[in-house]
Structure formats: C-alpha cells, structure tokens
Amino acid sequence: MSTPTRSRLRAQPASLPPSAPSDGTRRRILETALQLFASRGYHDTSIRDLAKVLELQPSALYAHFASKEHVLAELVRIGHEAHHEALQTALKESAPEPRQQVRALVRAHTRTHALHPQLAVVVNEELYALTPELAAPAVALRDKSAALLAEVIERGVAQKSFSPPHPRVTAAAISAMGVRLPYWYEQGGALDVETLAELHAELALRMLGDGAAR
Structure with a gap:
C-alpha cells in the first residue's frame, strides 16, 4: 500500500552503503529491489516486477538469489551490518566518557538513517516478512547494536553521569529518533545531516538526565 513516505522514496535513487556487494548484476538487483521494496512494499512487489525493471527474465534472477525473500534478507543484513559497523567505529573514535560515547553513537545512528532512508525503511518495516532463519543474522546485529547503547547508558548511570527515569525505555x-527519520526528513533542505545528528545527540543527553547538555 502506498503512503506519503513510500511515494516520496519512489522518486529517490537507491542508496546502498559501501559495504554492499560490488558485483555488477547482483548489486543492480539489490538496488532495484531496494527502491521497489521501499516505495511499494515487499509484499506488493513480485519477482516479475523486479525482473521487468531490470530488463531480465525472472529465471535469470534465480542465478543470483534463491527467492525474493533471499533478496530481502540480503538487504536487511546489509542495512544492519552497515549500521552496526558505524556504531562500532563511532565508539572506537570517541573519548571513553559516557557522555561523549552517547554523542558519538547517536550521531552515527542518525547519519545512517538520514543518508540511507530507503534502506532504513526496508530494514525496519520489512524485516518481519522474513522467516526466523533468514532474519537471524540481521536480528543478531540489531541486538548487538542495541547492546552498545545500553552498555554506555548503564555505565553512565553507575557513574552518576545520567539519571534517566527508566534506562531501557530511554534507550x-x-x-x-533515528528510525523515524525517513518518515519526515529530506536531505537538501534547511537542516543538514550533521546539524541534525548534533541535535539528536543533545536531545538524547537531555533524555538521559545529563545536566551538562546544552
């Protein structure tokens, strides 16, 4: 079913992170599927639809992916992997103090969702169309990403840097904040990605009860 968000995403070029497969045909399939899944929805996109846009026979797609579900599983895995790697890099480059680590994590979280809105929508809305077996790699990465923020918040509470009313709910x-970005944020407007990332970091610290936040 088309929604204002999906209609807007239809007009945008597909954007995969650098870690996505670079092989020509396989990447073309993923980019095309990403645009169709984001704009139409996974269930409203058929293998024939995908093949038509790619100007391939449906049978040719099966040389690269066993099924439409496997295409979705690869996109969801790529999205979660890129997100997790961005969070890990942000932590490594941050100072060890919890406030700075929260800033770094939130900035990275915001950037990945703002810069790849189609992938963010597919990852967050269509994951549940997968069987548990195919979803497992992405779910494991999602849980690891959530644990990174939870651990920093827990350490900040222990050090009395944070005083959230409920750490898990606050996390x-x-x-x-990042997950909802594709539903309202558009690049190229008055609010650039880096400013948005900093605003989200400030809001996160305020939610955590950090008196040092501006």
Whole structure:
C-alpha cells in the first residue's frame, strides 16, 4: 500500500552503503529491489516486477538469489551490518566518557538513517516478512547494536553521569529518533545531516538526565 513516505522514496535513487556487494548484476538487483521494496512494499512487489525493471527474465534472477525473500534478507543484513559497523567505529573514535560515547553513537545512528532512508525503511518495516532463519543474522546485529547503547547508558548511570527515569525505555526512545527519520526528513533542505545528528545527540543527553547538555 502506498503512503506519503513510500511515494516520496519512489522518486529517490537507491542508496546502498559501501559495504554492499560490488558485483555488477547482483548489486543492480539489490538496488532495484531496494527502491521497489521501499516505495511499494515487499509484499506488493513480485519477482516479475523486479525482473521487468531490470530488463531480465525472472529465471535469470534465480542465478543470483534463491527467492525474493533471499533478496530481502540480503538487504536487511546489509542495512544492519552497515549500521552496526558505524556504531562500532563511532565508539572506537570517541573519548571513553559516557557522555561523549552517547554523542558519538547517536550521531552515527542518525547519519545512517538520514543518508540511507530507503534502506532504513526496508530494514525496519520489512524485516518481519522474513522467516526466523533468514532474519537471524540481521536480528543478531540489531541486538548487538542495541547492546552498545545500553552498555554506555548503564555505565553512565553507575557513574552518576545520567539519571534517566527508566534506562531501557530511554534507550528505546533515543533509537526511535533515528528510525523515524525517513518518515519526515529530506536531505537538501534547511537542516543538514550533521546539524541534525548534533541535535539528536543533545536531545538524547537531555533524555538521559545529563545536566551538562546544552
């Protein structure tokens, strides 16, 4: 079913992170599927639809992916992997103090969702169309990413840097700021990605009860 968000995503070129496969045909399939899944929805896109846009016979797709579900599973894995790697890099490059680590994590979380809105929508909305077996790699990465923020918040509470009313609920709210970006944020407007990332970091620290946040 088309929604304002999906209609807007239809007009945008597909954007995969650098870690996605570079092989020509396989990448073309993933990019095309990403655009169709984001704009139409996974269930409303058929293998024939995908093959038509690619100007391939449906049978030719099966040389690269066993099924439409396997195409989705690869996109979801790529999205979660790129997100997790961005968070890990942000932590490694951050100072060890919890406030700075939260800033780094939230900035990275915001950037990945703002720069790859189609992938963010597919990853977050279509994951549940997968069988548990095919979803497992992405779910494991998602849980590891959530644990990175949870651990920093837990350490900040222990050090009395943070005083959230409920750490787990606050962590979920912080994550939701990034997840919701594709539904309202558009690149190229008055608010650039880096400014947005900094605003989200400030909001996250305020939610955590950090008196040092501006």
